[in-house]
Amino acid sequence: MIRKKILLIGDFNVGKTSLIRRYVDNTFDDRYLTTIGVKISKKKILLNDEECELLIWDLEGATPQKSIPKTYYGGASGAILVGDVSRFETIKNLDEHMEVFKQINPNGSYVIAYNKSDLLKLDQIKSLQNIENVFLTSAKNDINVEKMFIALAKEIFND
């Protein structure tokens, strides 16, 4: 079976872990890489009738940006860059997160999650809706979460 590593990247508290929980249905892997504070969840998906497995990497807790080890980023096929629509600076910081990811994985695919979209008003949603590669997600209300993971997986596996 083909396995691909994907990363959740973004500031603290934007909802990275919640998005994974929502998508993976509580089938968390027990495996912790405790020395670097990483948790890996597995999710099997069917793409073009083929079974593939996503290995979804998440940093535990509030790991400060500067101390994220290269081993976290290394060998990733894709990333979900997560910002919180209720805190604009977390959206602004996505460029920086993307640069680090692209430096280490120049051919990596990525999608962007503007998470906590349940906190937006309808007119705000409309103004953000059609930005390329951006998914307005809510881990809380289960909006666009699976759709986003699948979109990333398709990009990765169609490469």
Ligand code: G3D
């Ligand atoms: P992180 O892994 O990026 O650090 P978490 O973020 O997944 O731990 O989530 C941080 C906080 O945001 C949590 O609140 C969580 O419940 C909340 N959250 C995550 N996703 C959403 C969402 O889509 N909508 C809303 N409204 N809240 C969300 P607490 O209070 O538990 O710390």
Ligand code: MG
């Ligand atoms: Mg987390």
